[in-house]
Amino acid sequence: MRDTHEPAPVTARVNGRTESAAVAPRTTLADYLRHGLGLTGTHLGCEHGVCGACTVLLDGNPVRSCLTLAVQAHGREVRTVEGLAAPDGTMHPLQERFWRHQALQCGFCTPGFLMAALAAVDEEPDMSRDRIRERLSGNVCRCTGYQPIVDAVEGFSADRAAEHAGEDR
Amino acid sequence: MKLPAFAYHRADSLADAVDALAVHGPEARVLGGGQSLLPLMALRMSVPEVLVDISTAADLRHHEVHDGGVTVGAAVTTRTLETDPGVHPLIRSCLARIGHVEIRTRGTVCGSLAHADPAAELPALLLAVEGSVELVAAHGSRVVPAAEFVAGPYTTSIDDGELVAAATLPAIAASAGWSVREIARRSGDFALVGVICVLDVDRSRRCHDARVVLFGVAATAVRATAAEEALLGEIVDGLSVEQAAELAFTGVDVLGDLHGSAEYRRRAGARLVAAALDEAADRAHDTTTSRAAARA
Secondary structure, X not given: OOOOOOOEEEEEEEOOEEEEEEEOOOOEHHHHHHHHOOOOOOOOOXXXXXXXXXXXXXXXXXXXXXXXXXXXXXXXXXXXXXXOOOOOOOXXXXXXXXXXXXOOOOOOOHHHHHHHXXXXXXXXXXXXXXXXXXXXXXXXXXXXXXXXHHHHHHHHHHHHHHHHHHHHO | OOOOOOEEEEOOOHHHHHHHHHHHHHHEEEEOXXXXXXXXXXXXXXXXXXXXXXXXXXXXXXXXXXXXXEEEEOOOEHHHHHOOOOOOHHHHHHHOOOOOXXXXXXXEHHHHHHHOOOOOHHHHHHHHOOOEEEEEEXXXXXEEEHHHHEEEXXXXXXXXOOXXXXXXXXXXXXXXXXXXXXXXXXXOOOOOEEXXXXXXXXXXXXXXXXXXXXXXXXXXXXXXXXXHHHHOOOEOOHHHHHHHHHHOOOOOOOOOEOOEOHHHHHHHHHHHHHXXXXXXXXXXHHHHHHHHHHHO
16 A cells, blocks of 8 residues: 555556656546646646546547546556647648637637547447537537537548548448 | 545455455545546545545456346446446436446446435436345445435445445346436436336236336435335326326425425426336337237
């Protein structure tokens, strides 16, 4: 058993890179990403699991990084918004869609929406608009009124479907 | 709101977890998915000195479907059970209403039971299917039936040193119909009023088993016994459903809060119960008639 403040080891794949650190057990995954790794794209709004801004993918599944301890990411794969664009800065097709539909204004909630939407479309490629709203209901946006966000995700989903149809031919 | 400091123990098995709980006694809390515990800690409503993390304990990460029911290990997430097509649709329908996908990905079934939020779906489901939990401590284990498990809001019969190692959600009769309904301000919110119904009817729609569980309205999830008794032996039709719905809150100490008054919860709840009974009776009737047709 460790003393209260004694750091615990964590080794995780973050956006394809292996990262190792010793963190205080109370460090959330969000704070480790932001302060430990400098990945400040993951935003913290409420810090108790309500707003969705801190959503990241853990082993491909969307989670609240404010309600996951950094030590709980040990041995696992983390993907953050920084892991979306290509190394040369080319936007991910989902980011492209958000840009084209003006699915953001201040941008604070956007990283969480992108990660939640990416996981949703991966799981359910043929979502209705209602289903998209349902899947993104854990994320709060105070600028857009959600309409363009749903447009963007719907567009991205259609792009994906078209790509797959192309592959099948 | 950062978390208060604590010591962290990653348990690699049930035995390891209960040993750690035995050492630390009331200072320790079990960390499953952390989707209820970590917010409470962030808000300083819970300040444990030690967290025993069971989320990666190999022997707690399994669930087993048996005869339509399911036994769920302590580290099994809500999302894992929700997405298993072998799990009964009543259970899956309840699980899909818990928080959001992101919460269900980490949150555990047993953790939600142990947390015993009066507005949560799982304690209500445990009552509706007359399930049980297995409590394990270093010195032994015991099985507690649903009716004896939750004692009050966020209060259960779990003793210091014990953890919910598994929960069993038994099958409902193959001929029974079911319904899960709730009223919430937004998708994913806790229910202002929720109901789970299980109804078994014969071919003439005469009811021979009725379970009506209300949640989000009182200090704990409760069986609406007056409504259940009113339906037993009766033909389930518009009239008997209406009578049962009107009786649903008899003897229930309904609490109001800023999201909805007690009066609102009673009135909206009665309509919700009526709709749920209708749906459950239709499902039961469909099952019963299609079985009869299959035999003919």
